[in-house]
Amino acid sequence: MAEVRKFQVTFDCADPERVARFWCEVLGYVVPPPPEGFASWDEFAASLPPEAQGSAFACVDPTGEGPRLFFQRVPESKVVKNRVHLDVRVGTGLVGAERLAKLEAECTRLVALGAVRERLLEADGVNESCIVMQDVEGNEFCLD
Numbered sequence: 540m541a542e543v544r545k546f547q548v549t550f551d552c553a554d555p556e557r558v559a560r561f562w563c564e565v566l567g568y569v570v571p572p573p574p575e576g577f578a579s580w581d582e583f584a585a586s587l588p589p590e591a592q593g594s595a596f597a598c599v600d601p602t603g604e605g606p607r608l609f610f611q612r613v614p615e616s617k618v619v620k621n622r623v624h625l626d627v628r629v630g631t632g633l634v635g636a637e638r639l640a641k642l643e644a645e646c647t648r649l650v651a652l653g654a655v656r657e658r659l660l661e662a663d664g665v666n667e668s669c670i671v672m673q674d675v676e677g678n679e680f681c682l683d
Contacts, residue, residue: 547597547607548625551617552676555596555610561675562608564652565627568598617677626683630667639668642682646670649682 552558563569570580577583584592594612599605629645630638646656649672657671657679670682 545606547609549609549611550678551613552610552678553612553616554593554676555612556593558674558676558678559596559598559608559610561652561654562610563598565649565654565674566598566600566605566608568605568608569601571597571599621679624678625680626669627680628683630669630683634667635662638662642668642670645682646672 550558559570573580573583577586580596587594595610597607597609599607627645630641633641642659646654650656653675655673655677657673660666660669660671662668667683672680672682674680
């Protein structure tokens with residue numbers, strides 16, 4: 540049997556800190572402490588060459604359970620649909636109107652943070668409802 544490994548999810552983006560802080564709010568994640576010897580991330584960033592400042596940021600699950608999310612600046616913008624996306628599990632165990640109400644409430648909260656609602660995929664007898672959304676830089680994700 541294969542050993543289970545920890546992993547991180549990496550996002551290419553234009554503004555790593557902005558996207559990371561958005562996902563902190565979505566998932567209840569936190570910004571990890573700055574590297575040893577630095578009082579803040581701003582102090583650490585100031586120690587880097589100008590071209591590296593603001594080039595990366597991360598957030599972590601404060602319980603240590605979930606994967607680390609890493610955000611790296613890239614020069615090109617997003618041009619096509621993601622081939623991998625996150626499903627944010629807010630309606631687990633709920634069905635019908637109760638599930639839909641939970642999804643809609645979370646959608647409203649995330650839109651206020653800068654997310655964009657794409658569409659509702661209604662329950663079809665096989666799958667329960669979910670809402671397809673985009674984060675602050677257009678990366679698709681689902682409220683599931």
